[in-house]
Amino acid sequence: MSLARPLRESILDQLHSGQWRAGDRLPTERELADTFGVSRTTVRKALADFKQQGLIEQTVGSGTFVAQRAGTRMGQRIQHDSSQHTSPADLMEARLAMEPAIIELAIRNASASDLQRMDACCDEAEAAETLEAFEHWDAELHQAIADAAHNSFVGNVFGLMKTVRAQGDWGQLKKKSVTPERRLAYQAQHRQIVGALRDRDAVRARELTLEHLLQVRRNLLGY
Template identity: 55%
Template sequence: MYSALTLREAILENLKSRTWRAGHRLPTERELCGQFGLSRGAVRRVLADLKGRGLITQTVGSGTYVSEAVAQALAELSHGESPLATSPAELMSARLVLEPAIIAMVVGNATTADFARMEECCDRGEAAASLEEFELWDGRLHEAIAGAAHNAFISAVFQRMNEVRAQSEWGMLKRRSATPERRLDYQREHRELVAALKDRDGARAVQLCLEHLTHVRRNLLGY
């Protein structure tokens, strides 16, 4: 049994070695599931992350292909693309320290476009037809909030955190703890946090951020 990280690194190695060039068709999701011993959801999360970074494209009814812009996308990852081997407990501890700490920067630096991106992530998460899709847009929302700080180092840290969320252990905990009621709670908490940021209410945004992350930790880890 391999991890989602192993799948991600295997795909990246094929891209970096040019074994798979622009336009190359990747194995199907079913084939990747069988080869790496992963669930369909885990494979889809890895592919969604790579697609979001411009490395691959997906066409409904046709398949997954190496992007025509793969060289540029790989160059953007060259500063250090491999996620750290981090447990869900370690990730939650880091999030509880880092995410509230950047609120003041977000309140001070966020633009109208940043708020529109946050709203889009909320919309897409609420419209998600599966837990995996919801989790993807949940991660994108937190990454968008970090991006609104307009600090390259912070953005890089949060991209790395999202890579950790793509690992199989995090996905397994999410599936075990997921209920329709909890998803609705998360959606409401996301909306309240974005509203506080748009109001430039830093104190309330910090409070809401801490409450949301504590709620997530309790549901995932039981404390």
């Protein structure tokens, strides 16, 4: 184990928990070195890394402080780490639980521009000349439906799911599983879901969303 690991983990824990907030002064290099039993050179290297990540700021003669945007940076870091360790099976499980559940919110809050955005995503997906482009607009459609709920937490969660879909494992499975016939089926299902949302038919939109996701899971994972 790296000698700097306990030091790094402790600093990240303090930032993540909010015990150290923007503008707070960190202990001195000497204090950190003594606390964690490492050299001041090791401390400097760790702090340099955190400074590069935008988590801390250093002022000659004044010390080291938590950066103003440290909270935002930590959120991005956590999101990135989470997406890197999410399997396609875990993602599908989450999608099956969450996407049908937000339909009522989307129907209640969707504006005309939200529905136009969904139509545009369908148009782009149908016109896509590559699987990668189709997958991009497929993900954008599901994000558009989530954003139509006009709930920032829901939007952020779906943003994370979209990030996971951009990872290599999901892409490889999609390449293996999406035939021209299946792509056409997905496109038709997307249009039906958007149509039900436009009609404000919560029951049908939820059923169509669940059926679509179950078919995607069968095609991707075989069950």
